[in-house]
Amino acid sequence: MRLPSIQSIGSVALTLLATFDVVYGAGASTYDVSKPKDPKGTLKVALDYSLATSWPEPYDASYKGPRPWTWSSHIVFKDPVEKGITDGQLWQIARDAADEMSVDREQYGIGPRAEPTAMGVLAWGDEIIISSSVKGAGSFSYQFEGGNPEVLKSLKECQIIWRDTSLPDKNKEHEHKNKGNCAEPMAAHLYYRNNGKDLPAQNARIGTWVRVGGTWQQIDPCGTGEDDFWGCNLFTQNQKMRVLKNDIKPEAYKLSDIAGGPVKQEQIQLCGSNREF
Numbered sequence: 001m002r003l004p005s006i007q008s009i010g011s012v013a014l015t016l017l018a019t020f021d022v023v024y025g026a027g028a029s030t031y032d033v034s035k036p037k038d039p040k041g042t043l044k045v046a047l048d049y050s051l052a053t054s055w056p057e058p059y060d061a062s063y064k065g066p067r068p069w070t071w072s073s074h075i076v077f078k079d080p081v082e083k084g085i086t087d088g089q090l091w092q093i094a095r096d097a098a099d100e101m102s103v104d105r106e107q108y109g110i111g112p113r114a115e116p117t118a119m120g121v122l123a124w125g126d127e128i129i130i131s132s133s134v135k136g137a138g139s140f141s142y143q144f145e146g147g148n149p150e151v152l153k154s155l156k157e158c159q160i161i162w163r164d165t166s167l168p169d170k171n172k173e174h175e176h177k178n179k180g181n182c183a184e185p186m187a188a189h190l191y192y193r194n195n196g197k198d199l200p201a202q203n204a205r206i207g208t209w210v211r212v213g214g215t216w217q218q219i220d221p222c223g224t225g226e227d228d229f230w231g232c233n234l235f236t237q238n239q240k241m242r243v244l245k246n247d248i249k250p251e252a253y254k255l256s257d258i259a260g261g262p263v264k265q266e267q268i269q270l271c272g273s274n275r276e277f
Helices: 006-024 049-054 087-107 149-165 183-194 232-238
Strands: 071-077 118-124 127-132 205-212 215-219 262-267
Touching: 071 087, 071 183, 087 118, 087 127, 087 205, 087 215, 118 183, 127 183, 149 183, 149 232, 183 205, 183 232
Parallel strands: none
Antiparallel strands: 071 127, 071 262, 118 127, 118 205, 205 215
């Protein structure tokens, strides 16, 4: 029997790897972020192009390794959202945003395995911020030196609370369970980048969907009910966010009708100027 050559085995392996990458997006070797693309959805959820191409290192087209992928949108309404948008409508907005994220991701050729697994909405005043978690390289909340210090300060305060209140046998040096990459801290980053007023003073609402086993679910902040680690459960308390109850049924809405309709739709970029749509 004639054995296959090393060269033929290598060719087959490369073919299988390429197929796996295209189908599952594991290596994300096909993505193209050479230029920003306009979002296609009504909510204008878009890749944070500034972050994806500038941090932790500037984008190099010859390198196709992981980048920090996150999607977001900022909408200002004519009227206050407290009375103009129900909790159920906020849940539906965040769920629709997750679908818009997938559509925008495909525009760049970013594989599905590189897509963030959480999408949240932060509502206060006459504004909402939609933000996913971060998937890919680094911990923006802990490692980015040019960002707003408020979120990192809050995370450090939460760590002190954990140190002082956790059970004696727990690791007192634990940082945020997901390194601050969840949708809640990322929404707060965007808020502070665009506002001078402390977020705790805004009485903001927050709700987050998480993809679990391929299905999007309304989830309490990470760390809720846990004894071994802390997460957004302490962060949302520290920022005095009102967490939407996860048993509230998502409610249909028409964007032009809620809270008097949008007067501005844009993206607050973490590392660049705002993009208006």
